[in-house]
Amino acid sequence: MKDFQIQGINHIALVCKDMARTVDFYTNTLGLNLIKTIALPDGGQHFFFDIGNGNALAFFWFPQAPQAAPGIASARPDALQTGNLTSAHGSMNHLAFKVPLEKIKEYREKLISKGVKVTPILHHADVPSGIAPELDETTFISSIYFYDPDGIWLEFAANVRELGDPERDIQHKPAKILSQVS
Structure with a gap:
């Protein structure tokens, strides 16, 4: 018997720069349904999209978030062209x-x-x-x-x-x- 009954991913939470642009891309380009919106106490937002099978993709928007750090906190924008798929631990x-x-x-x-x-x-x-x-x-x-x-x-x-x-x-x-x- 396993210690935990993990049944898949409930949600993955990422951070976006512009929630309106993110909602537009994920609903209009990828066709996902927006299923939950939350206003955070600091003025930020936390929105969820249905990705099927009871799983969700969520985004935070923070008014004071640090700038993106491609190649450190995420893959470099040219990862497939350069073959450098490395990102930070x-x-x-x-x-x-x-x-x-x-x-x-x-x-x-x-x-x-x-x-x-x-x-x-x-x-x-x-x-x-x-x-x-x-x-x-x-x-x-x-x-x-x-x-x-x-x-x-x-x-x-x-x-x-x-x-x-x-x-x-x-x-x-x-x-x-x-x-x-x-």
Whole structure:
């Protein structure tokens, strides 16, 4: 028996610069429903969007929030072009929404038609580069990446096969920090 009965993600809370712009993007561009709004005592806001299966994506807006720090607190805006996917410890690198595999191409075209810059379809695979040129037997996820108005790196990800096979999917030992640098 497990210690906790975790049933998925209740919500993920991010921070935006402009709540009106965020609501517009997530409702009008991505088609999510706004399901809860909260006014915070400091004048800020906390809004929730339905992302399906009882899960939500939430945003805080703080009147005195610090400026964004791409490459530190989030992925760099040019991450896919440069190959530098690094972000700081404790940061959120990107947010992946689960979508049906057969819809990836259609969703990419819809985003482009709405003026969103989107990557080509990437086939994450068990190959040295991590990406296969085409969907094949090594592919485990096919996806596209794009940014929201605040530079939050988003992904539409579709599982090609179920993950968790110890022979195929669990092949690496977790890295351990060797020394602490101050």
